Amino acid sequence: MLRIYDTQTGGKKEFVPVNEGKVGMYFCGMTVQSEPHVGHMRVAVVSDIFRRYLRYKGYDVTLVINFTDIDDKIIEKARERGVDYQKIAQENIDKFMEFLAFLGAEKADYYPRATAHIDDIVAFVERLVENGVAYESGGDVYFEVGKWPGYGKLSKRRLEDLVAGASERVELDDRKRNPEDFVLWKAAKEGEPSWDSPWGKGRPGWHIECSAMTTKYLGEHFDIHGGGTELIFPHHENEIAQTEAATGKPYVNHWVHHGLVNLVGEKMSKSTGHFKTMAEISKQFSPDVVRFYLLSTHYRSEIEFSDERLAEAATAVERFENLFRTLERLVGREGEGVVAAQASPAVVDARKRFFDAMDDDLNTAQAIGHLFDVVRVINQEVGSGADEAVLRSDRAVLRELSEVLGLLEGIGTAGEEVPPEVLELVRVRTEAREARNWALADETRDRITALGYSVEDTSDGPVARKDK
């Protein structure tokens, strides 16, 4: 039984889809005001792992990730650079997609943008006005929080606390009836992008786009809505208010919030400039390493991002790579002579524990622990000369589990080309070793190393491969 956490109820509960056999998932992507950083990468990996696993469980999954492509910062940047705001947005969207591909995350089914859904947004706001929970004021439209009794149920905040807090911090806008009200539609300011609406020219507030787009793509009541914990309030709280006030139905069954990514102990954020971009990361580490690293901590926990942590992950990932390589040497390429489940009992057992962990709120950290058990068992079997049929089945399990995590998909399935000059040196070294000329053998190995390759003496003779 698959259990998934829900922020609103504050615990794990059985996953029961709204529509049998199908899953609707929406993750808040990014406000494309600057280039994506490692925090956004976590959304990409978390949404991807949810989709992979639900699909593994047999569901037909629809994943939607939005882009907020209009906000104050985007407008400001466009003005600074003297370009259209859409150019800023598009550049950052392109970068986001690029790194999604880098991470091996499959594309979402829809990537809706706020500015492409103005009609839907306006219709949604109108619905709220008609329902008496929103009001127009000076060209703005506000959601009147006090008119909707469920407000605060996600973030566990009480309205009076909000009012008290707000009075200290927020300058009272005289267009608002109450300080806790939030904007659904903003009247246009001079020189800003704007769209026509029943309240005059303007642009959407930050929260309303998600309500309009989720209901459009996934319906008024769907399964999973994700994002970072910092979005719980106000963004998701407001989204619930807007949507449920409009539809009169429960909105989302599982609110899934992933922990933030910290850099040197401090939250990464666009606003402080304290972040590491994906571009920097992709130069230093492979997609498998980054994925492995992010998945080795449970998605709801905070995670600290540092080069040291990534380097450790790289060492761990190498063990998987080495095993796939060893298996290829011993029993050939994957897919050749695949035998049905003859995997060894220890592997089968670890496989079961792997899926138990995944069923428990996608506990990838625990699942990875069991995956290492599989690796160790297979290595033991390799060392003791296990039957090829068993090794093939073992490998099939290993492949199955790593695919659930989206790891190592390209490993062991394609031979690595080694250039002729390296192969020649390997031959020279082998001859030297046969002649017990250790000095020449070691010197030749040094030359191979200098070319960026290493050579290992396996039971099947020397094997050369490119260094990382």
Next chain:
RNA sequence: GGCGGCGUAGCCAAGUGGCUAAGGCAGAGGAUUGCAAAUCCUCGAUCCCCCGGUUCGAAUCCGGGCGCCGCCUCCA
């Protein structure tokens, strides 16, 4: 101030009432190797921030501390 989360071996990280507290990285020793590499084996918390309490039994529940972090209307 309000709300929420966290504190487990040198580091990272599972485990949230009951077998010997997963796994990874680092380290030590051993096997294997001409030497390496790869791999395997062995070794590490008598204990889970501290102090009380509940319980036959708690890292896990409750109370009180201490420390760290997030949110409180830009932010994945």
